[in-house]
Amino acid sequence: MAGLPSAVSRYLPRLPFPFSAPTVPRGVELPPRKPRSGADYDTAWARRYPARLARAALVETVGRPAVAALARPEVHGLDRLDPLVEAGDPVIFAANHHSHVDTPVMLTAVPEPWRHRLFVGAAADYFFRTALTSAVSALAIGAIPIERSRVSRRSADRAAALIDDGWSMLIFPEGGRSPDGWGQPFRGGAAYLALRCRVPVVPVHIDGTGKILRKGRKLPSPATARVTFGHPLVPADGTDSRRFGAVVEQAVAALADEAVTDWWQARRRAHAGDSPALTGPTAPAWRRAWALGDPDRRRTRQRRRWPEV
Amino acid sequence: MPRPGFVLEVDRSTPPILFHHGESLRLEKLPAGRTRVLYPGEPLEALDDPEGAIRHALDHPLGDSEPLHALLQPGMKLTICFDDISLPLPPMRRPDIRQRVIEAVLDQAAAAGVDDVHIVAALALHRRMTEAELRHAVGDRVYDAFAPHGLLYNHDAEDPDNLAFLGTTPHGEEVEINKRAAESDLVVYVNINLVSMDGGHKSTATGLASYRSLRHHHNVSTMRRSTSFMDRHSSELHSSNWRMGKVLRDAGVKIFQIETTLNNDTFGTSGPMAVLQKREWEWSARDRASFIAMKGGLDRLPARARRKIFHAWQAPYGLTSVQAGEVEAVHEATTANVFRQQLVEVEGQTDILTMGLPYICPYNVNSVMNPILVMCLGLGYFFNMYRRRPLVREGGVVIMSHPTPWEFHPVHHPSYIDFFEQALADTTAPPEIEARYEKQFAEDEWYRHLYRTSYAYHGVHPFYMWYWGCHGLAHAGKVIVVGGEPRSVRRLGFTAASTLQDALAMAEDVVGRHATITHLHNPPLVMADVT
Numbered sequence: 051m052a053g054l055p056s057a058v059s060r061y062l063p064r065l066p067f068p069f070s071a072p073t074v075p076r077g078v079e080l081p082p083r084k085p086r087s088g089a090d091y092d093t094a095w096a097r098r099y100p101a102r103l104a105r106a107a108l109v110e111t112v113g114r115p116a117v118a119a120l121a122r123p124e125v126h127g128l129d130r131l132d133p134l135v136e137a138g139d140p141v142i143f144a145a146n147h148h149s150h151v152d153t154p155v156m157l158t159a160v161p162e163p164w165r166h167r168l169f170v171g172a173a174a175d176y177f178f179r180t181a182l183t184s185a186v187s188a189l190a191i192g193a194i195p196i197e198r199s200r201v202s203r204r205s206a207d208r209a210a211a212l213i214d215d216g217w218s219m220l221i222f223p224e225g226g227r228s229p230d231g232w233g234q235p236f237r238g239g240a241a242y243l244a245l246r247c248r249v250p251v252v253p254v255h256i257d258g259t260g261k262i263l264r265k266g267r268k269l270p271s272p273a274t275a276r277v278t279f280g281h282p283l284v285p286a287d288g289t290d291s292r293r294f295g296a297v298v299e300q301a302v303a304a305l306a307d308e309a310v311t312d313w314w315q316a317r318r319r320a321h322a323g324d325s326p327a328l329t330g331p332t333a334p335a336w337r338r339a340w341a342l343g344d345p346d347r348r349r350t351r352q353r354r355r356w357p358e359v
Numbered sequence: 360m361p362r363p364g365f366v367l368e369v370d371r372s373t374p375p376i377l378f379h380h381g382e383s384l385r386l387e388k389l390p391a392g393r394t395r396v397l398y399p400g401e402p403l404e405a406l407d408d409p410e411g412a413i414r415h416a417l418d419h420p421l422g423d424s425e426p427l428h429a430l431l432q433p434g435m436k437l438t439i440c441f442d443d444i445s446l447p448l449p450p451m452r453r454p455d456i457r458q459r460v461i462e463a464v465l466d467q468a469a470a471a472g473v474d475d476v477h478i479v480a481a482l483a484l485h486r487r488m489t490e491a492e493l494r495h496a497v498g499d500r501v502y503d504a505f506a507p508h509g510l511l512y513n514h515d516a517e518d519p520d521n522l523a524f525l526g527t528t529p530h531g532e533e534v535e536i537n538k539r540a541a542e543s544d545l546v547v548y549v550n551i552n553l554v555s556m557d558g559g560h561k562s563t564a565t566g567l568a569s570y571r572s573l574r575h576h577h578n579v580s581t582m583r584r585s586t587s588f589m590d591r592h593s594s595e596l597h598s599s600n601w602r603m604g605k606v607l608r609d610a611g612v613k614i615f616q617i618e619t620t621l622n623n624d625t626f627g628t629s630g631p632m633a634v635l636q637k638r639e640w641e642w643s644a645r646d647r648a649s650f651i652a653m654k655g656g657l658d659r660l661p662a663r664a665r666r667k668i669f670h671a672w673q674a675p676y677g678l679t680s681v682q683a684g685e686v687e688a689v690h691e692a693t694t695a696n697v698f699r700q701q702l703v704e705v706e707g708q709t710d711i712l713t714m715g716l717p718y719i720c721p722y723n724v725n726s727v728m729n730p731i732l733v734m735c736l737g738l739g740y741f742f743n744m745y746r747r748r749p750l751v752r753e754g755g756v757v758i759m760s761h762p763t764p765w766e767f768h769p770v771h772h773p774s775y776i777d778f779f780e781q782a783l784a785d786t787t788a789p790p791e792i793e794a795r796y797e798k799q800f801a802e803d804e805w806y807r808h809l810y811r812t813s814y815a816y817h818g819v820h821p822f823y824m825w826y827w828g829c830h831g832l833a834h835a836g837k838v839i840v841v842g843g844e845p846r847s848v849r850r851l852g853f854t855a856a857s858t859l860q861d862a863l864a865m866a867e868d869v870v871g872r873h874a875t876i877t878h879l880h881n882p883p884l885v886m887a888d889v890t
Contacts, residue, residue: 068386068647072374072640075367081641 086181089174089195089202096188097169097217106166108190113154120262120272121151125159127279127305131252134282138163140218141282142251144240144298146233146306146328147222148260151270153191155259156220159277164218171196171209171221171239196239198225206242213247223298227265230335231342233328236302241285241295250282251298255305278305303328361401364703364885369394374639376878378715378859380842381728381762382665383657384635384650385715387859394876395709397750398638399885402624403700405677409456413463416617416681422688427464427547427615431471435544439464440514440537440567443482444492445721446551447621452673456619458498460549460681464617465501477539478511481548481566483573484810484817485722486771487513492725516569516817517807524571525610528602532575534610537567541612550618554744554884555697556588558618559690560604561597568603570801570819575599579789582826583833587743589886591694604686617683618693621676623700623883632672636883662764669718670725701886705750708889710874711866712751713859714741716761717882722816722824727768730847731775731783733761735824738831738838741879748889750877754836756866758859763843763851770814774806778821779850787852789829797822836869 064070074080085091095101117123134141141164145156153170160168172178174195177187187193194212196205213219221243223236244251258275280301285294303325308316319325330338367373375386376396389396406412417427424430431437441457444450461478468476478497480488493511494502505511514537515521523541525534540546540563548566552558565573575581576599584595591597607614626632631653634646642650657665680696682689718728720736728736737759742749751757767776782796797819800806806818832838838853839862848855856862866874879885 067374067639068642068650071644071647072642073372074640075373076370078367078640081362 087178087184089178089197089205091174091178091184091188091195093169093188093194096192097212101189102166105189105192109154109157114158117151117154117158120270121155121259121275122272123155123159123275123277125277125279128161130279130281131161134250135161135163140164140167140213140216140247140249142213142240142244142249143168143218143220143254144223144236144251144302145220145254145256146228146302147224147226148228148231148256149263149265150227151259151262151275152222152227152256153220155256155275155277156254157191160218160220167216168192168218168220169194169209169212171205171219173198173226174205175199196221198237206239206246209239209243210246213243213249219243223295228260229265230338231260231264232330232338233306235329236295236299238291238295241298242291244283245285245289245291245294248285250284251294252282253280253298253301253305254278255280255302255309257306257309276309278309280305299328300325361403364398364400364701366703366705367396367398369396376639376880377635378713378760378878379635379717379882380715380760382662382669382718383762384654385760385842385859386639387760389713389878390863390876393873394878395705396878396880397703397705397885397887398880399623399636399883400700400703402622402628402636402677402883403679405622405624405679406681409459409678409681410463412678412681413460413617416683417463417467420615420684421682421692422685424615424684424688427683428467428471430545430613430615431468431473432544433472433474435473435475436539436542437468437473437476437545437547438537438540438543439476439478439547439549440481440540440563441478441496441549442551442557442562442566443480443485443513444488444496444724445482445485446557447553447674447676448719448721448724449625449670449672449674450495450724451621451676453495454498455496456551456621456676456678457496457549458501460617460619461497461501464547464549476505476510477543478505479537479540479567480513481537481562482514483566483568484516484570484820484823486810486814486816489814514567515811516573517811522569525612526606528599528606530575530599530602532599532603533571534564534603534606535569535572536563536607536612540567541610543612545613545615547615547617550616550693552618552620552693552697554589554701554740555591555694555886556594556597556743558616558693559591559597559600560607560686561600562616562686563607563612563614564600564603570817572603573823574801574819575603577823577826579793579826579829582789582829585743586830587745587749589743590746591690593746601687614686615683616686616689617681618689619678620680620693620696620700622679624676625674625883626672627675662766666718666727698886701884702746702888703885705877705887705889708748708752709750709755709877710752710870711756711758711863711876712742713758713876713878714760714881716741716759722820723768723771726771727766728761729767729772729775729779730763730765730851731779731821731824733759733763733840733843734851734853735827737761738828738835739824740827741881742828742831742834744879744881744884744886746886746888749831749834750879750887750889751835753834754869756837756839756869756874757831757835758839758841758856758862758866759843760841760859761843763840763847763855765844765847765850771816772821773809773815774800774803774818775816775821775824778825782822783850783852787832789826789832792822792825837866839865
C-alpha cells in the first residue's frame with residue numbers, strides 16, 4: 051500500500067507482514083538505501099543479460115526505425131575500424147554533440163562487435179534526475195551517470211571498471227549539447243579513460259542532428275544526419291590526458307571538415323593544422339549564427355508574431 | 360563493510376521472524392519485551408585472490424613447519440586427505456575450495472617430482488562419496504587424473520588390510536588410522552572449517568580413523584563433557600583428538616595441515632534465496648514477493664520435489680582465510696577467523712531457546728533429514744553453537760521447528776531405521792542405548808557390508824548422532840518440536856506442538872510464565888559467546 055495516497059490507505063485494513071512492508075524494531079538503524087537516482091545510481095542491473103536483451107530489442111525494433119525515419123543517417127568511415135574488429139577489444143567512441151538524437155543515431159551506427167556491449171556516459175544531473183529517468187536511461191541506452199559539474203573519481207572509476215570488464219564507451223566530450231549549433235571545447239574525460247584503461251579512442255563526427263532536434267526544441271523534424279568514424283587514436287607513450295584530449299578534438303574537427311569538403315582537402319588542412327575549429331569563430335553571437343549559414347527554416351516558420359503574455 | 364552479528368531485543372514493532380522449518384519456512388511473531396533474537400553477521404569480504412592466498416599459505420607456513428615445497432622430494436609417498444561431503448553446508452559453488460587447494464598442492468608436488476600421490480576422502484564412518492560428489496569436491500581435472508588409476512578414493516574404516524594401529528594415548532585410547540596415510544612420508548590434510556569444531560587434530564584422528572579408534576571419543580561420557588564442541592578448550596571430544604594427534608606425531612606421521620574458512624554467504628546477496636539471509640525489517644518489496652512465492656510454492660509441492668529444490672542449492676561462499684603448516688598453530692589461527700565471522704556476544708542465558716532447523720545437516724547432503732538427524736542438528740549442533748555457557752539455562756526449554764517426518768533414506772541410513780525402530784522404541788537414554796545396542800550395531804556384518812560397498816553410513820553412526828545431542832538432552836528440561844509429526848517426535852522422547860504459541864504455552868509448565876526467550880537466527884551460522 052506504499053504507493054496509495056494516505057487518505058485511501060488509512061481506511062484499508064493493513065495486511066500482515068510479508069504482504070505489507072515490515073515495521074522496524076526500536077533502536078535498530080536501517081542501512082542507507084541504495085540511491086534510486088543521481089550520480090550514485092547503480093546501473094549494474096542494466097548490464098545483466100535480461101536488460102541487455104531488452105535494450106537490444108528496443109534499439110533494433112524501436113530505435114532503428116525511428117532513427118531511419120527521422121535522421122536517415124549516412125555512415126562513413128566504418129572501414130577505419132577494421133583493424134579492431136577481429137580482436138573486439140573495448141574502445142571509447144568520442145563524438146561531438148548537437149542533439150538528443152545523437153545517442154540513438156550512434157547506438158544504431160556503431161558496428162559490431164561493440165554495438166551490444168556499449169555503455170553511454172550520460173549527465174547525472176539530467177538523465178539520472180529522478181528514479182524513473184534513471185531506470186529508463188540505464189535500460190534504454192545503457193547509460194551510466196557522469197557528473198559534469200565537478201570532477202568525480204566515482205564516475206571515472208565506474209566507467210574504467212566497465213571498460214576493464216570489456217565494455218566499450220560512447221562519450222560526448224563536450225559535456226552537453228551545443229547551445230548554438232557550434233561545438234564546445236572537449237573535456238578531458240575520454241582521454242583520461244583511454245590512458246587509464248589503455249584503450250584506443252575512436253573519434254566520431256555527427257553532422258545534421260542539430261537540425262532534427264537541437265537544444266531547446268521539443269519536437270523533432272526529419273533531416274539527414276551524417277556519421278563519420280575516424281581512425282582509432284592510441285595514446286602515445288608519455289602523453290598526458292590534456293594533450294591526448296586535444297588530439298581527439300583535432301581528429302573530430304578534421305572529420306567535420308571532411309564532412310563539408312572532401313577527404314583530401316580535410317587531410318591537407320589537418321596536416322597543416324588548419325582544420326576549422328569545432329567551436330566556430332570567436333565573434334559576437336549574431337556573427338557565429340551567421341557563420342553557420344544554415345537557418346532553421348521550420349523554427350522561422352513557426353515563430354509567433356506576437357510574444358505570449 | 361559487513362555488519363557484525365547482534366542481539367535484537369524484540370518489541371512491538373518487531374516484524375515476524377523467519378524460522379527455517381525443514382524444507383519449508385515460517386514467520387513467527389515472538390513475544391515482545393522478553394525475547395531476543397541472535398542475528399548472524401553479514402558475510403565478511405571474501406579474499407580477492409584465493410589462489411594467491413593459498414600459494415602464500417603454502418609458502419609461509421605457521422608453527423614449526425617448513426614450506427610445503429621444502430617438504431616435497433622425489434621418490435616420497437604423499438597422501439592428500441580432504442574433508443568429505445559433510446562440509447561445507449550447503450555444498451559450495453564450483454570451484455570448491457578443496458579443489459583450489461588440492462590443485463595448488465599437486466602443482467608443487469609435480470614441480471618437486473613426487474610420483475607416488477594418493478588422494479583420500481577422509482570420511483571416517485560417513486557414507487562414501489559418489490563420483491559426482493568427488494568431482495564436485497576436487498574438480499574434474501584432479502578426479503580424471505587420479506580416480507581412474509585408483510589413486511583417489513574414499514577412506515574405508517572397515518578394511519583391516521588398510522588400517523594401521525599406531526599406539527595408545529596415556530588415557531588408553533587406541534589410535535588406528537588409514538594405513539596409506541600412516542605410512543606416507545607426508546600427509547597433507549585439506550580442511551574446510553565451516554564451524555570452529557572442524558579441523559585441528561580432529562581432521563586426521565577422526566577423519567582417517569576406524570571404529571576401534573573413534574569409539575574412544577564418540578561416546579556418551581566424552582560428549583557430555585564437551586561443553587561445547589565449538590570451543591576446543593572446553594571440549595573433551597577435542598582433548599581426546601589432541602591426545603591422539605600426539606600419538607600420531609610420536610609415531611612419525613608427518614602432517615601438513617591446510618585449513619580454510621568461509622564467509623556467511625550461504626544464500627547469496629541476490630537471487631531467490633537472498634531473502635533468507637536478510638534481516639526481516641530490511642526486506643524490500645522484491646524480498647517479500649520472493650518469500651511469498653517461495654513459501655507458497657514449497658508448501659504446495661510434494662516433499663520429494665521440495666527436497667530436490669533445496670538440495671540443488673549451492674552456496675556462493677567466499678574464502679576468508681587460508682592457513683597452512685603445523686596442525687595446532689594452524690588451527691588456532693583458523694578458529695580465530697571462524698569466530699571473526701560467527702561469534703556474537705550475548706549477555707546471560709535464557710529460559711527458552713528457539714531455533715528453526717533447516718533442511719540440511721552434515722549427514723543428509725543429497726539425502727533425507729530423518730528424525731534422528733533432526734535431534735542431532737537441534738541438540739547436537741545448534742545447541743552447541745556457544746562459547747562459555749549454553750544459551751539456554753540448565754533445566755530450560757529448547758523449542759525446535761521442523762516437520763520431523765518419519766522418513767529415512769534406505770540407502771544412506773539403513774542402520775538409522777533399525778536404531779529408530781528398535782533402540783529408541785526401547786529407551787531414549789543415551790547411556791542405556793550405548794550399553795545395550797552399540798556393539799551389536801557397530802559389528803553388524805550387513806551394515807559393515809553396506810558401508811563398504813554401498814553408500815550407507817556405518818552401523819554405529821545413528822548412535823553417534825544420538826550421543827552428539829546428549830549434552831543438550833541432559834541440559835534441557837524439555838524439548839518441544841513445533842510442526843513435528845507427533846509419532847516420530849514422541850519416539851524421540853520430545854513433545855510435539857502445532858504452533859510456536861502452543862509450544863511457548865507448554866514451556867511455561869517448565870520455566871514458568873514470563874520466561875525469557877532467545878531465538879537463534881540460524882542459518883547463516885551464528886555462535887553465541889554467552890557471558
